Amino acid sequence: MLELLRGVLGRCVVEADRSWSHGGARVLLVRDARGGRWVGKRHRDRDRYLAERDAYRRWVPALGDRAPRLRAADDDTGTLVLSAVAGRPDWPRGLTPTVQRQAGAALRRLHEAAEPEPWPDFAAVWLAEFDRWAPVAAGLLPAPELAAVRAAVIGLGELPVPHRVPCHGDYTPRNWLLAPVDAVAGPAPAGDGFAVIDFEWSRRDVWVCDLVRLAAGPWCDDPGLAAAFLAGYGSALDAADRARLLRCAAVRTVFLAAWGRRHGEVALERGAREQFARLSRALRRGTGPVP
Numbered sequence: 576m577l578e579l580l581r582g583v584l585g586r587c588v589v590e591a592d593r594s595w596s597h598g599g600a601r602v603l604l605v606r607d608a609r610g611g612r613w614v615g616k617r618h619r620d621r622d623r624y625l626a627e628r629d630a631y632r633r634w635v636p637a638l639g640d641r642a643p644r645l646r647a648a649d650d651d652t653g654t655l656v657l658s659a660v661a662g663r664p665d666w667p668r669g670l671t672p673t674v675q676r677q678a679g680a681a682l683r684r685l686h687e688a689a690e691p692e693p694w695p696d697f698a699a700v701w702l703a704e705f706d707r708w709a710p711v712a713a714g715l716l717p718a719p720e721l722a723a724v725r726a727a728v729i730g731l732g733e734l735p736v737p738h739r740v741p742c743h744g745d746y747t748p749r750n751w752l753l754a755p756v757d758a759v760a761g762p763a764p765a766g767d768g769f770a771v772i773d774f775e776w777s778r779r780d781v782w783v784c785d786l787v788r789l790a791a792g793p794w795c796d797d798p799g800l801a802a803a804f805l806a807g808y809g810s811a812l813d814a815a816d817r818a819r820l821l822r823c824a825a826v827r828t829v830f831l832a833a834w835g836r837r838h839g840e841v842a843l844e845r846g847a848r849e850q851f852a853r854l855s856r857a858l859r860r861g862t863g864p865v866p
Contacts (some may be wrong), residue, residue, distance in 0.1 A: 580605055580615045583647045583656050587613070597838040600624065600775075604659060612659035614643065617652060622776035624653035626744075630777035631655065634741040637688035641681045641770050659819060660770040667750025669790030670793050672803035675721075677769040678751060679807025682743070685771070686782050693739035697781060697819075698732035705826045711833035715848060721857040724825045727858050731822055734815050737781045745774025746785040783816050787824040791850040825854040 581587055586608045593602040593614075618624035631645035643657040668674055694786070705728050709721055732805045743750070754768030767769075786804075794801040805811055811818065828851040835844030 576601060576615050576617050576652070577605075578604060579649055579652065579654055580613070580656060584611075584613055597840060604789055613646065614657045614659050615654060616657065617654040618775065619653070621653060624655070625776040627773075628655060628779050630774035631657070632740070634685060634688035634777065635774060637684050638681060639684075641684070643770070643772060660752050660772070662754045662768065662770060664749050664754070665749060665753045666748045666755075669752055670800060672796070672799060674753065674769065674808070675800045675803040676752070677767060678746070678748075679804040680809075681769060681771055682746060682785055683808045683810075685743060686740040686785075688741045690780075691740050692779065693736055693741040694779075694811060695736050697737050697739070698730075698734075698823065699729065701731060701823060701826055702728050703830060708826075708830045708833045711837070712829050715832045715836060715844070716829065716851055717855075721829070723739065723855060723858060724822070724829070727822050728826060731819065734818060737815070737819065739779040739781035740782050741779060742780040742782070742785045743771065743774060744778060744780070744785070745773060745788065746771075747788045758785055781819055781823070783812070783820040784823055785829045786820055790820055791824040791854060792846070793855065821854065821857060825858065828854060 577587075580603070584605070584607045587605040589603050590612070591604040593604055594600065595602065599619055601615075601617045605613050605615060607613060616627075617693065618627070628645075628648045628650075631643075631648075635642045636644070638828065643660050645657060647656040648654070649656075659852040668773050671680070702725070705725055709725070713721070750773045751773060752772060789804065790801070794804075828847045831847035832844050832851060835841070835847055
C-alpha cells in the first residue's frame with residue numbers, strides 16, 4: 576500500500592500503523608514531504624470498500640471539518656487515501672453530555688446530506704437482515720427470544736412508511752475522534768475537536784438506525800446522554816421512531832453477536848448477548864431502550 580500512497584502523495588513516510596485487530600482493513604498514517612498527514616486504508620472486503628468510497632464521495636463532505644476528506648480511491652486494491660484528522664477515539668469522554676451533543680449535531684448534518692426517500696420496503700429489508708444473521712447466532716442467543724424478535728420485526732410493516740437517509744451504520748464513540756482535553760479547553764480546533772471516521776457500513780436507512788448502538792448500550796444506563804444527543808440532533812423520538820429503534824436495535828445485536836463470534840471479538844460478542852437479553856425484555860414489556 577505504501578507504493579500506492581507515494582504514487583498519490585509523493586514522498587511520504589509511515590508514522591503509525593492503525594490497522595484493525597480483526598483484519599478487516601490495513602490502515603497507515605503517513606506524513607508527506609510538506610508535513611501533511613494522510614491515512615491510507617485498504618479494505619479486505621469489497622463491499623465495505625465500496626460503501627465507504629461512495630459515502631466519502633456523496634455524503635461525508637456535508638460534515639465539513641468534522642470528517643476526513645477523500646483524496647483518492649483505488650478500486651483495484653480497495654484502497655482509500657484520506658486526509659488525517661486530529662484526535663483519537665476516547666470511549667469514556669464519548670459518553671459525556673458535551674460530546675453526545677456534538678455527536679448528535681454531526682449526525683444531523685450527515686442525515687441531511689441527501690434528500691430523504693420514502694422507504695416502503697423498510698420492514699422487509701430489516702427482516703432479511705435478521706434472517707441472514709439469526710442462523711449464525713442460533714447457538715449464542717435463546718431460540719424463543721429470537722423468534723419473538725423476528726415477529727416484532729415483521730410487525731414493523733404495520734407502522735407508517737418511514738423515510739431513509741444517509742446513515743453511518745456504526746455510530747459509536749469508537750468512530751469519533753476527539754481532540755485532547757487541553758486543546759478543547761483552549762482555542763477551539765477545527766470541528767470543535769469532534770470528527771467522525773469509518774464509513775464502511777454506510778447506507779441509506781431510517782435515521783434511528785444510527786442510534787441503535789447507543790440506545791442498546793450506554794443510553795440504557797444514562798438517559799441523560801440520550802437527551803443530550805437528541806438535543807444536539809435537534810429532533811425528538813416519536814412513538815413510531817421508538818418502535819423502530821427498539822426492533823432495529825434487537826436485530827443489530829443479533830448481527831453483533833454473530834460478528835463477534837465469527838471474528839473472535841469476545842468482548843463484542845458478550846456485550847451483544849447482554850444487550851440482546853435486555854432488548855428482548857423491553858420488547859416483551861412494550862417499552863423502548865430510550866426513556
